[in-house]
Amino acid sequence: MTGSVPSTTVVDDIADDHEVDDTSIKRLGFGFWIAISWIGLISIAALLAPLLPIADPNEIANGAPRDGILGDNFMGTDALGRDVFARTIWGARISLGVGFLGILLGVVVGGALGIAAGYFKGLADQVISFLVFSLLSFPSLVLALLITASLNRSFLTVAMTLGIVGIAPISRLARATTIQFADREFVQAARVIGAKSRRIIIKELLPNVLVPMGALTLLGMGISIVAEGSLAFLGLSVEGEAISWGKSIVDGSQTRDLNQNSHVAFVPIFAMFLTVMALNFAGDRIREYTDVRETAF
Amino acid sequence: MSDLQLTVEDLYVRFPTSRGTVEAVNGVTFTLEKGQMLGIVGESGSGKSVTAKTLMNLLPRTAEVDGNITFEGEDVRAVAKERRKHFWGVKMTMVFQDPMTSLNPVKRCGEQITETLRYHLGDTNATAKNKAVDLLEQVGVPEPSKRVDQYPHELSGGLRQRVVIAMALACEPSLLIADEPTTAVDVTVQKRLLDLLDGLRRDRGMSMILITHDLGVARGRCDDVAVMYGGRLVERAPTETLFADSRHPYTEALLRTIPRIDQPIHTRLEPIAGRPPELIDPAEECAFALRCRYAQPDCLEAIPPVGGVKGQHEFACFHPANTARGRQALDANLAAGQTVTGLQIQAAAGMN
Amino acid sequence: MARFIARRVVQLALVLLAVTFVAFSALNFLGDPLVNIVGPLAAIDYCDEVEAGLREDSFTSINNSRGDCEIIGEVKAEFGLDKPLAQRYFTWLGNIITGDFGTSFQTQLPVSEIIAQKLPKSLMLMAMAQIIALAVAIPVGVYSAYRAGRAVDRATSVASFGLLSIPNFALGVIVLQFFTLRNQWLPASFDDTSFFTRVHSLFLPATVLGLGIAATYQRLLRTDLLTTLQEDFVHMARAKGMTDRHIMTRHVLRPSLFSLITVFGVSTGALIGGSLVIEGIFSIPGIGSEIVTAVIRDDFPVVLGSVVVIASGFVVINFFVDLFYTWLDPRVRAS
Numbered sequence: 012m013t014g015s016v017p018s019t020t021v022v023d024d025i026a027d028d029h030e031v032d033d034t035s036i037k038r039l040g041f042g043f044w045i046a047i048s049w050i051g052l053i054s055i056a057a058l059l060a061p062l063l064p065i066a067d068p069n070e071i072a073n074g075a076p077r078d079g080i081l082g083d084n085f086m087g088t089d090a091l092g093r094d095v096f097a098r099t100i101w102g103a104r105i106s107l108g109v110g111f112l113g114i115l116l117g118v119v120v121g122g123a124l125g126i127a128a129g130y131f132k133g134l135a136d137q138v139i140s141f142l143v144f145s146l147l148s149f150p151s152l153v154l155a156l157l158i159t160a161s162l163n164r165s166f167l168t169v170a171m172t173l174g175i176v177g178i179a180p181i182s183r184l185a186r187a188t189t190i191q192f193a194d195r196e197f198v199q200a201a202r203v204i205g206a207k208s209r210r211i212i213i214k215e216l217l218p219n220v221l222v223p224m225g226a227l228t229l230l231g232m233g234i235s236i237v238a239e240g241s242l243a244f245l246g247l248s249v250e251g252e253a254i255s256w257g258k259s260i261v262d263g264s265q266t267r268d269l270n271q272n273s274h275v276a277f278v279p280i281f282a283m284f285l286t287v288m289a290l291n292f293a294g295d296r297i298r299e300y301t302d303v304r305e306t307a308f
Numbered sequence: 309m310s311d312l313q314l315t316v317e318d319l320y321v322r323f324p325t326s327r328g329t330v331e332a333v334n335g336v337t338f339t340l341e342k343g344q345m346l347g348i349v350g351e352s353g354s355g356k357s358v359t360a361k362t363l364m365n366l367l368p369r370t371a372e373v374d375g376n377i378t379f380e381g382e383d384v385r386a387v388a389k390e391r392r393k394h395f396w397g398v399k400m401t402m403v404f405q406d407p408m409t410s411l412n413p414v415k416r417c418g419e420q421i422t423e424t425l426r427y428h429l430g431d432t433n434a435t436a437k438n439k440a441v442d443l444l445e446q447v448g449v450p451e452p453s454k455r456v457d458q459y460p461h462e463l464s465g466g467l468r469q470r471v472v473i474a475m476a477l478a479c480e481p482s483l484l485i486a487d488e489p490t491t492a493v494d495v496t497v498q499k500r501l502l503d504l505l506d507g508l509r510r511d512r513g514m515s516m517i518l519i520t521h522d523l524g525v526a527r528g529r530c531d532d533v534a535v536m537y538g539g540r541l542v543e544r545a546p547t548e549t550l551f552a553d554s555r556h557p558y559t560e561a562l563l564r565t566i567p568r569i570d571q572p573i574h575t576r577l578e579p580i581a582g583r584p585p586e587l588i589d590p591a592e593e594c595a596f597a598l599r600c601r602y603a604q605p606d607c608l609e610a611i612p613p614v615g616g617v618k619g620q621h622e623f624a625c626f627h628p629a630n631t632a633r634g635r636q637a638l639d640a641n642l643a644a645g646q647t648v649t650g651l652q653i654q655a656a657a658g659m660n
Numbered sequence: 661m662a663r664f665i666a667r668r669v670v671q672l673a674l675v676l677l678a679v680t681f682v683a684f685s686a687l688n689f690l691g692d693p694l695v696n697i698v699g700p701l702a703a704i705d706y707c708d709e710v711e712a713g714l715r716e717d718s719f720t721s722i723n724n725s726r727g728d729c730e731i732i733g734e735v736k737a738e739f740g741l742d743k744p745l746a747q748r749y750f751t752w753l754g755n756i757i758t759g760d761f762g763t764s765f766q767t768q769l770p771v772s773e774i775i776a777q778k779l780p781k782s783l784m785l786m787a788m789a790q791i792i793a794l795a796v797a798i799p800v801g802v803y804s805a806y807r808a809g810r811a812v813d814r815a816t817s818v819a820s821f822g823l824l825s826i827p828n829f830a831l832g833v834i835v836l837q838f839f840t841l842r843n844q845w846l847p848a849s850f851d852d853t854s855f856f857t858r859v860h861s862l863f864l865p866a867t868v869l870g871l872g873i874a875a876t877y878q879r880l881l882r883t884d885l886l887t888t889l890q891e892d893f894v895h896m897a898r899a900k901g902m903t904d905r906h907i908m909t910r911h912v913l914r915p916s917l918f919s920l921i922t923v924f925g926v927s928t929g930a931l932i933g934g935s936l937v938i939e940g941i942f943s944i945p946g947i948g949s950e951i952v953t954a955v956i957r958d959d960f961p962v963v964l965g966s967v968v969v970i971a972s973g974f975v976v977i978n979f980f981v982d983l984f985y986t987w988l989d990p991r992v993r994a995s
Binding site for chain 3: 141144145146148149150151152153156157158160233237240241244245246247260263264266269270273276277280283284287288291292
């Protein structure tokens with residue numbers, strides 16, 4: 012190793028003496044908007060899938076089976092001759108859908124539990140914290156498996172499962188943030204003037220807890236989308252003809268397909284990768300922007 | 309002058325940042341004789357710590373350094389790579405401000421003291437440990453053989469700083485740089501630590517640079533005091549001369565911020581008006597002019613060069629205090645009620 | 661210290677109780693175990709109606725002497741399902757503590773035997789993944805912190821961000837396609853002949869699992885290292901004339917490891933989830949594959965036994981991580 016150990020303290024000492032305009036560092040940045048655009052684009056495509064001029068995703072022999080990319084079908088066909096592009100667009104409906112619904116459930120329930128634990132403290136906190144701790148003691152995919160294993164696997168149950176898995180880490184973050192704010196002067200002040208708990212929670216705490224939650228929602232949605240894929244590999248994703256990215260990837264990973272028509276797996280993999288990366292990137296930027304420390308997940 | 313130990317000539321240090329280049333040190337020149345103790349005094353951002361870190365080769369890579377530094381006849385900025393390994397830490401070493409953070413929290417005190425011995429001198433663990441106990445005894449740590457096995461968090465702030473000093477002294481350096489060594493400890497401990505450092509220096513014939521923002525700390529211990537402001541050395545004199553007959557208005561202002569025993573008890577201490585100088589793209593003027601009671605139009609036209617008697621009493625001011633020229637300038641400003649930069653002034657107690 | 665450990669052990673026991681209870685009741689509540697054994701008839705009020713004389717037990721009239729409800733009753737008694745949940749839980753808990761995990765519905769083999777046979781393979785996979793993750797993350801993390809802001813650091817930041825965004829099954833599929841199908845560089849399935857073949861055939865899946873975790877580790881370590889590098893004791897070490905390599909490895913690394921160790925426990929959970937999936941993709945006959953098969957076949961005792969072993973293992977690992985953490989930081993040790 013040559014050079015020297017980096018140290019910035021000297022510069023910081025000097026910079027500290029000057030009032031510095033930090034907005035240039037704190038702006039969300041170009042990359043953030045690209046990420047948001049991709050998420051928007053894929054969401055719109057998913058919502059409008061039935062209206063889009065694409066093939067019927069479940070039509071067998073829409074093209075010649077195992078057709079490659081840029082053949083008669085834009086992104087080729089799978090072993091049954093189904094259109095890969097159409098299946099990827101339709102897959103987005105379920106993947107984004109369970110991801111979004113799941114994280115929404117996690118944020119609402121987990122957030123409420125965490126705020127309650129952090130605000131009321133005492134017995135409520137102890138009970139909730141023990142529950143959360145017990146849930147966190149399960150590897151999250153094992154927990155998801157435990158829930159889905161014995162249920163019929165509709166869109167809603169899969170979304171619910173992903174939501175339940177998210178409750179524990181989210182409520183831990185909400186609790187930590189609440190505790191951090193509950194002792195601040197503005198909350199104390201509200202208490203002193205005799206405001207009701209409900210009012211304090213809604214008017215004073217919620218807005219502050221929501222900020223880190225926003226970043227967490229984006230990151231968590233990425234995690235949920237991946238979790239759906241993992242469930243698909245365990246044979247526990249949405250049942251029946253429903254198409255998800257996870258199920259499409261599983262379809263394409265059969266040895267013969269993977270060997271000769273890797274695009275069947277790689278196209279949905281790429282879609283999932285881009286989406287998860289966009290969610291992670293946007294979530295990270297928001298977290299840096301609002302300067303909240305990583306405490307959950 | 310054969311006993312000249314350290315020469316710093318025309319030292320410039322710049323840090324390029326996203327907001328412009330920080331001109332941290334601007335043409336600092338000074339010398340240090342063997343066994344001498346030099347105080348460098350200035351407020352934060354004056355460049356005193358950057359100067360020390362330059363001597364110790366501790367600057368971040370981004371720093372741009374220019375100038376000559378000679379230590380015991382050797383060009384410090386061009387130490388050969390093989391010698392570098394046993395140069396800093398052996399011949400020249402440094403003690404930092406905060407004993408809470410100067411010690412590695414996960415290593416035992418003894419381990420940290422003996423590290424230099426084992427690393428630079430190749431001592432065995434046993435010899436090194438004995439030396440560590442000796443060193444702790446020398447710096448006045450009670451029960452040294454017990455302390456070597458303790459972790460930093462088990463010691464008080466004062467004791468920790470003593471451990472840091474022991475650590476610095478382990479390889480018997482000929483120059484010790486102490487950067488605000490007592491700022492972070494209790495006032496009662498401050499004096500004892502400073503006396504300890506002074507005593508150690510005399511016993512070992514070691515030279516020392518004491519960096520502080522507190523002129524009072526320098527008094528009675530330092531042979532010479534150098535005052536820095538805005539990255540420049542603005543005055544340097546033997547300590548007693550500086551206290552009795554300061555030339556630079558900034559030094560004078562600093563002196564008025566410390567309580568003095570020879571003044572009535574209720575004499576007001578005067579804060580220095582205004583803000584520290586801009587270090588990014590500073591104007592071609594005296595950096596202190598905006599806060600100076602003596603400021604005249606010429607102060608805004610050029611940077612005053614270092615003048616006075618070289619090696620005796622040097623200062624960088626066009627209208628030095630305690631001189632006819634300075635008094636004239638001050639009287640004119642007092643008459644007008646403000647200086648050329650718009651600083652409101654009035655006659656203060658304790659003024660000549 | 662002894663009191664600290666004692667408190668932690670009590671906590672560990674409580675959490676283990678909670679975990680086993682959650683697992684047991686989840687599988688009991690969500691899916692009636694009876695249905696899994698005797699079929700859908702058990703789920704409806706059929707037998708209650710028979711008992712109340714509202715209808716006749718269908719099979720009694722057609723078949724022999726034993727009616728459906730009698731069979732259901734026998735099964736209930738055999739598996740203790742006529743008892744309340746709490747009682748069943750404690751009976752079951754007593755059994756698993758003595759090593760009796762029940763019998764597989766499918767193979768009629770003792771579940772403990774199945775677990776003992778499958779678990780070592782999964783453990784080996786996970787251990788290899790952690791080793792690979794640490795072996796990659798620590799040097800890369802140290803070097804990227806050392807070169808913070810430079811090209812090397814930026815490149816690793818982009819790479820680890822990419823790795824974090826790619827699901828492990830996706831990476832697994834890509835790697836499988838490239839390394840074993842297109843180019844037969846590495847074996848596509850598990851080879852149990854010897855220790856060497858096991859390591860060899862697990863290398864690819866372990867790398868897939870390890871890289872994802874490595875990215876998390878690298879990012880955390882880099883951040884912590886950069887914080888530590890600001891500390892005065894680093895300047896002090898440099899003032900003492902230590903080389904950069906010595907400072908990075910002897911002074912900076914250890915105080916920067918705390919977040920990494922905390923996350924080591926958490927990441928083990930991710931690793932367990934990951935190996936469930938990866939074992940399927942790379943045809944490794946470990947506990948993950950076993951669970952997947954058992955779920956498909958509604959083999960309730962195998963699912964429950966495996967989940968309990970995995971979850972308990974996870975809890976115990978986090979317990980030891982906690983202790984290790986305490987040992988590593990003398991400041992925590994003292995308090």
